[in-house]
Amino acid sequence: MKPSLAARLAALALATLATTAFAHDYQLGAIEIGHPWARATVPGQSVGGGYVKLSNGGTADRLVGASSPAAVRVELHTHEMGADGVARMRQVQAIDLPAKSAVELKPGGLHLMLIDLKAPLAEGARVPVTLRFERAGETTVELAVEAVTPAAPMQHQH
Numbered sequence: 001m002k003p004s005l006a007a008r009l010a011a012l013a014l015a016t017l018a019t020t021a022f023a024h025d026y027q028l029g030a031i032e033i034g035h036p037w038a039r040a041t042v043p044g045q046s047v048g049g050g051y052v053k054l055s056n057g058g059t060a061d062r063l064v065g066a067s068s069p070a071a072v073r074v075e076l077h078t079h080e081m082g083a084d085g086v087a088r089m090r091q092v093q094a095i096d097l098p099a100k101s102a103v104e105l106k107p108g109g110l111h112l113m114l115i116d117l118k119a120p121l122a123e124g125a126r127v128p129v130t131l132r133f134e135r136a137g138e139t140t141v142e143l144a145v146e147a148v149t150p151a152a153p154m155q156h157q158h
């Protein structure tokens with residue numbers, strides 16, 4: 001028996017969904033919010049990192065805040081090398097998005113820090129996060145939770 005057209009269309013739609021789940025993008029005014037994701041956490045872990053690529057096709061803007069129902073609060077963080085040669089996270093008040101530029105929030109660099117998680121971030125889950133920009137306003141995106149992978153090796157000064 002030949003699969004019906006409806007069945008084939010359904011299969012196609014599923015394939016499209018799978019692709020979309022892997023790389024999903026959002027648009028807010030001139031800002032493209034590319035593939036927001038978070039690293040899965042283990043039970044007992046109280047914080048989680050969120051990452052996204054922000055491409056600004058318009059005039060200069062700034063990411064000034066974020067929030068999520070999955071965490072008590074969300075901070076903007078950067079990694080910095082301390083005088084002792086140990087990399088540490090530091091909270092920043094805003095992340096600059098110069099005109100016509102892209103800024104990537106990624107492990108080992110700028111990131112969203114979900115603080116006091118209400119539940120572990122499970123692989124495959126989607127976690128809503130609202131991003132607030134100074135000019136563009138705010139929008140809610142979903143972080144795709146991906147498997148725990150070893151962190152990028154930290155650079156140490158000797």
Ligand SMILES: [Cu+2]
Binds near residue numbers: 077078111
């Ligand atoms: Cu952090």
